[in-house]
Amino acid sequence: PETGCLSIVVLGASGDLAKKKTFPALFNLYRQGFLPSNEVHIFGYARSKMADDDLRDRIRGYLSQSKEDIDDISSFLQLIKYLSGAYDDPKGFQTLDKAISEYEVSKSSMEGSSRRLFYLALPPSVYPQVCKMIKNYSMNRSDHGGWTRIVVEKPFGKDLTSAEELSSQIGELFEEPQIFRIDHYLGKELVQNLLVLRFANRLFLPLWNRDHIANVQIVFREDFGTDGRGGYFDEYGIIRDIIQNHLLQVLCLVSMEKPISLNPEHIRDEKVKDVLSKQERILKIPLSSSMVPLTCFVLPACLSATQVLQSVLPIKDEEVILGQYDGYKDDPTVPDNSNTPTFATVVLRIHNERWEGVPFILKAGKALNSRKAEIRVQFKDVPGDIFKCQKQGRNEFVIRLQPSEAMYMKLTVKQPALEMSTTQSELDLSYKQRYQDIVIPEAYERLILDTIRGDQQHFVRRDELKAAWEIFTPLLSQIDGGALRPVMYKLGSRGPAEADKLLERAGYVHTEGY
Numbered sequence: 132p133e134t135g136c137l138s139i140v141v142l143g144a145s146g147d148l149a150k151k152k153t154f155p156a157l158f159n160l161y162r163q164g165f166l167p168s169n170e171v172h173i174f175g176y177a178r179s180k181m182a183d184d185d186l187r188d189r190i191r192g193y194l195s196q197s198k199e200d201i202d203d204i205s206s207f208l209q210l211i212k213y214l215s216g217a218y219d220d221p222k223g224f225q226t227l228d229k230a231i232s233e234y235e236v237s238k239s240s241m242e243g244s245s246r247r248l249f250y251l252a253l254p255p256s257v258y259p260q261v262c263k264m265i266k267n268y269s270m271n272r273s274d275h276g277g278w279t280r281i282v283v284e285k286p287f288g289k290d291l292t293s294a295e296e297l298s299s300q301i302g303e304l305f306e307e308p309q310i311f312r313i314d315h316y317l318g319k320e321l322v323q324n325l326l327v328l329r330f331a332n333r334l335f336l337p338l339w340n341r342d343h344i345a346n347v348q349i350v351f352r353e354d355f356g357t358d359g360r361g362g363y364f365d366e367y368g369i370i371r372d373i374i375q376n377h378l379l380q381v382l383c384l385v386s387m388e389k390p391i392s393l394n395p396e397h398i399r400d401e402k403v404k405d406v407l408s409k410q411e412r413i414l415k416i417p418l419s420s421s422m423v424p425l426t427c428f429v430l431p432a433c434l435s436a437t438q439v440l441q442s443v444l445p446i447k448d449e450e451v452i453l454g455q456y457d458g459y460k461d462d463p464t465v466p467d468n469s470n471t472p473t474f475a476t477v478v479l480r481i482h483n484e485r486w487e488g489v490p491f492i493l494k495a496g497k498a499l500n501s502r503k504a505e506i507r508v509q510f511k512d513v514p515g516d517i518f519k520c521q522k523q524g525r526n527e528f529v530i531r532l533q534p535s536e537a538m539y540m541k542l543t544v545k546q547p548a549l550e551m552s553t554t555q556s557e558l559d560l561s562y563k564q565r566y567q568d569i570v571i572p573e574a575y576e577r578l579i580l581d582t583i584r585g586d587q588q589h590f591v592r593r594d595e596l597k598a599a600w601e602i603f604t605p606l607l608s609q610i611d612g613g614a615l616r617p618v619m620y621k622l623g624s625r626g627p628a629e630a631d632k633l634l635e636r637a638g639y640v641h642t643e644g645y
């Protein structure tokens with residue numbers, strides 16, 4: 132592992148994202164020893180004027196409240212220094228640079244390289260100017276080497292044109308290996324498990340295609356509304372907030388072709404080297420000898436993901452249902468005539484050999500009756516069913532990303548009794564029961580650690596992002612232009628009834644217990 136001073140700069144340090152996600156994730160890493168105090172310093176940067184202690188007090192309430200953590204919390208907070216400045220002011224970034232350099236000089240005994248990680252917990256509108264400031268005034272210039280990396284949050288753009296413009300602006304300042312586009316769904320345990328599940332289990336290999344799978348649902352539900360984020364949300368809506376990124380990334384992992392082997396022996400194989408060196412030329416990514424084997428599959432995996440996205444057919448109007456919950460417009464920051472969907476069901480169709488004819492139903496909604504994110508893979512009916520049991524339900528493989536991570540397979544079994552009758556039951560792997568002593572890491576925790584390690588496997592590459600916007604931009608411009616309007620649904624309900632009908636039209640067969 133690399134050594135040397137690590138400076139983590141959280142830009143937008145007083146904002147919601149930083150308080151709720153970034154700093155708590157940093158604390159968890161610190162507590163587990165991934166951010167040793169003799170190597171790491173954290174700088175908060177934002178416009179408001181405040182003292183170091185003010186920022187520390189603001190963060191404290193969001194950190195773990197357990198008694199055992201009290202000492203760790205105090206020492207962690209001492210690592211944080213606050214600097215105020217505008218996002219387009221050279222002076223602010225010169226001051227920041229000075230503070231980082233002073234810290235690095237104070238640690239010169241370490242004789243290591245200087246590592247600078249800039250986490251932009253900011254709205255995308257300021258990304259270009261902030262990146263310019265970092266590039267001009269705050270880059271690592273150490274003689275001992277090291278790096279400067281930036282982490283950017285979604286929404287990365289509002290449509291294809293704006294995303295591409297943003298990519299070019301940032302691309303002129305930083306190389307692709309320096310840019311970490313975070314999609315926190317890629318850091319969730321069960322999302323990270325998807326490739327393992329698909330490609331390490333013989334059981335699934337022959338079944339994972341159009342011959343056996345009837346449809347796939349990727350569902351996100353929240354049981355609260357926009358909760359004070361109405362201003363932001365109204366500009367983006369549920370498709371840009373959840374579907375174009377989080378759910379589409381999950382779709383990629385469910386549907387993409389197998390990336391190259393993870394086996395270190397195979398990684399050294401000629402074939403793999405060819406793929407990597409070809410990609411290296413395209414992306415100018417140096418292959419370092421310190422790469423851990425897992426990292427080596429980042430490029431082909433990204434390629435597979437992009438390929439599947441490029442095979443998605445244009446979305447049909449009749450395969451979209453939009454909704455808006457009653458009361459959404461009561462938020463004073465939401466305009467009275469808002470056309471913004473807080474719910475959407477969209478059917479995507481992948482035009483390739485594996486998936487032709489299989490609907491991928493992406494569904495997301497706020498202010499619904501439950502909070503859940505899951506993938507439901509529904510298999511086709513059994514041909515020549517001698518038990519006449521099909522109406523009890525089809526086989527369905529459900530992967531619950533949250534809450535209470537689990538995966539279960541709905542099977543038809545004999546009802547235990549003297550008589551011969553069938554029933555639906557489940558093969559159930561519930562993480563809480565199975566892995567009682569293991570604390571599942573938070574998505575942000577994992578992803579921030581990846582940024583420090585330089586592992587881009589779970590980050591969105593530029594061409595992948597472009598392909599994602601290509602899918603949704605025509606639909607989004609129809610919504611923005613008012614050609615497609617949301618139907619109203621009750622707060623705390625299942626969402627619009629029209630969405631259930633669309634699901635049935637797409638071929639989903641309800642099973643018991645759903």
Ligand code: BG6
Nearest residue numbers: 285315353372373377504533574
């Ligand atoms: C964010 C969205 O990206 O994800 C929010 O902007 C949403 O609107 C959140 O609430 C959901 O994340 P999670 O991890 O709680 O499912």
